[in-house]
Amino acid sequence: MTKRQHFGWFLSRGFGPHGWGHPYLDWDYRWQEPKLYQQAIRELEQAGLDLVIIEDALSLGNPQTLDLRVRGAYGGPKHDPLSLTPFLFAATEHIGIVPTVNPLQFPPYQAARQFASLQHLSSGRLGLNVVTDVGASRHFGVPDVAHDVAYDRAEEWLGGVEDLWRTWRPGAYVGDRSTGVFADGSHLDAIEHRGEHYSFDGPLNALPFEDDLGGEPIVISPGSSPRGLAFTGRHSAVQLALAPLDLDSLQAYRTRVLSAAEAVGRTVPPKILFVFKPVIVPSSHEADRLVHASGEPDDAILRTVALGWSSDLETDLTSLDLDRPVDPGIFGDHVSRGSLNALLGGVPDFGAATLRELLAPKARLGRITDGTGVVGTAEEVADYIERAGEEADNDGFIFSGDLHPATIHRNLDELVPILRRRGLLRRSYAGGGLRGNLQDD
Numbered sequence: 001m002t003k004r005q006h007f008g009w010f011l012s013r014g015f016g017p018h019g020w021g022h023p024y025l026d027w028d029y030r031w032q033e034p035k036l037y038q039q040a041i042r043e044l045e046q047a048g049l050d051l052v053i054i055e056d057a058l059s060l061g062n063p064q065t066l067d068l069r070v071r072g073a074y075g076g077p078k079h080d081p082l083s084l085t086p087f088l089f090a091a092t093e094h095i096g097i098v099p100t101v102n103p104l105q106f107p108p109y110q111a112a113r114q115f116a117s118l119q120h121l122s123s124g125r126l127g128l129n130v131v132t133d134v135g136a137s138r139h140f141g142v143p144d145v146a147h148d149v150a151y152d153r154a155e156e157w158l159g160g161v162e163d164l165w166r167t168w169r170p171g172a173y174v175g176d177r178s179t180g181v182f183a184d185g186s187h188l189d190a191i192e193h194r195g196e197h198y199s200f201d202g203p204l205n206a207l208p209f210e211d212d213l214g215g216e217p218i219v220i221s222p223g224s225s226p227r228g229l230a231f232t233g234r235h236s237a238v239q240l241a242l243a244p245l246d247l248d249s250l251q252a253y254r255t256r257v258l259s260a261a262e263a264v265g266r267t268v269p270p271k272i273l274f275v276f277k278p279v280i281v282p283s284s285h286e287a288d289r290l291v292h293a294s295g296e297p298d299d300a301i302l303r304t305v306a307l308g309w310s311s312d313l314e315t316d317l318t319s320l321d322l323d324r325p326v327d328p329g330i331f332g333d334h335v336s337r338g339s340l341n342a343l344l345g346g347v348p349d350f351g352a353a354t355l356r357e358l359l360a361p362k363a364r365l366g367r368i369t370d371g372t373g374v375v376g377t378a379e380e381v382a383d384y385i386e387r388a389g390e391e392a393d394n395d396g397f398i399f400s401g402d403l404h405p406a407t408i409h410r411n412l413d414e415l416v417p418i419l420r421r422r423g424l425l426r427r428s429y430a431g432g433g434l435r436g437n438l439q440d441d
C-alpha cells in the first residue's frame with residue numbers, strides 16, 4: 001500500500017551569493033534581500049512540503065581553512081538563519097521553517113523568548129535544527145568543549161528553554177474581558193535553574209503555546225553518533241538523516257534512531273527524513289549517458305570535490321596528495337562523525353584508501369533504478385520514493401540545495417505532479433502548524 005511521505009527542503013550550500021559558480025547567477029537576484037528566498041519558498045509551499053530547514057555555519061572557519069570557506073562562497077558569507085526566518089514566514093501560510101540553532105549562540109532565556117515569539121508570529125510553524133558544532137566557540141568567548149560535552153550542554157540548554165516555555169502554568173493565562181484580568185501571576189513559575197553550564201531564573205516573558213496552533217516549536221537534529229542519537233531519542237520530532245540511500249541502509253539507519261527513542265520510552269517515535277539530492281533527467285537514455293560519463297573523474301573534478309568536502313569538514317583536503325592515504329590526525333574533534341563516515345563511505349578506515357579512492361565515488365554518479373545512485377527520470381525517482389515507503393517503512397525525504405527558484409524548478413517541476421498522482425505527496429495542508437504537517441500521514 002502506498003505510504004504517504006513527508007518532504008522537506010534543506011537550504012544547504014550557498015544561501016549567500018546565490019548562484020555563485022552556476023549559470024543561474026545571471027538571474028540577477030540580490031541574495032542579501034528577501035525577495036529571492038520568498039519567491040522560492042512560495043514554490044515549496046505550493047509543492048506541499050512539510051518544512052524547510054535552514055543550514056548554518058556560524059563561523060567562516062579557522063585561520064588555516066578560511067580561504068576554503070570563502071573562495072567559492074561555499075561556507076559563507078550568509079545570513080543568520082533566525083533572522084531570515086520571519087521573512088519566510090511572512091511569505092507563506094502553512095510550511096514549517098526550521099532555522100539551525102547552536103546553543104553556543106544564545107543563553108536559554110533569550111533563546112526561549114525569541115523562539116516563543118517566532119512560534120506565535122508564525123501560527124506554530126517554527127522548528128529548531130539543534131546542532132552542537134563547537135568550531136565557533138571562540139567567536140562567542142566560550143571555552144571549547146569535547147563532542148559529547150557539547151551534547152550534554154545542548155541538553156541542559158534545551159531543557160532550560162522548555163522549562164521556561166512551561167513557566168506559564170495552566171490557569172496563568174485568563175483573558176477574561178468581563179473582569180479585565182489578562183493573566184494570573186500566581187500561576188507563573190519563577191524557576192531557578194542552577195546547572196552545570198547555565199544559570200538563570202524564570203518566568204518567561206512570553207505567552208504559552210496553544211495546542212491547536214502547533215504547541216511548542218519542534219526540535220530537529222542531524223547528529224548520528226551514539227551521543228547524537230541519544231539526543232534525538234529524547235528530544236527530536238525529526239531526525240535529519242544522512243545515509244547511503246539503498247533500502248538496506250535506510251532500514252539500518254531507521255533501526256538505530258528508533259532504538260534510541262525506544263530506549264527512553266518514547267511513545268511517538270521521531271520521523272526520520274533522509275537527505276536526498278536526486279539528479280532528474282528527461283529520459284533513461286540520458287540518465288545512462290550521464291552515469292557512464294562520470295565513471296572516470298579527472299584530477300580537476302576531484303579537486304572540486306575535495307574543496308566541497310574541505311569546507312564541510314573544516315579540514316583542508318585540497319593540498320593533499322590524491323594518491324596517498326589520508327592521515328586521520330588532520331581531523332579535529334569538532335568534525336562530525338557522521339561526515340567522516342560519509343567521507344569514508346564504507347572503507348573501514350583512513351589508512352585503507354588513497355584520497356583519490358575516497359573522492360572518486362563522490363564524483364561518480366549512479367542510477368536510481370539499480371540502487372547505485374540518484375540519477376533518473378522523475379518517474380524513476382518517484383518509483384524509488386514509493387518503494388522506500390513500502391519496503392523500508394520510510395517516513396520521507398529532505399531535498400537539498402540552495403533556495404534559488406531555478407534550483408527548485410529543476411528538482412521539483414516533473415516530480416511533484418507524479419508524487420501527487422501516486423498519493424505520496426499532500427495536495428493540501430491539514431493545519432496545526434509544523435507539528436500538524438508532520439502528523440498528517
Ligand SMILES: Cc1cc2nc3c(=O)[nH]c(=O)nc-3n(C[C@H](O)[C@H](O)[C@H](O)COP(=O)(O)O)c2cc1C
Nearest residue numbers: 055056131132133222223224225228242336337338
Ligand atoms: C544532514 C546534516 C546536516 C547538518 N547541518 C548542520 C548545520 O546546518 N550546522 C552545523 O553547525 N552543523 C550541522 N551538522 C553537523 C552536526 O550537527 C554536528 O556536528 C553534530 O551535532 C555532531 O554530529 P554527530 O553526532 O554525528 O557527531 C549537520 C550534520 C548532518 C549529518
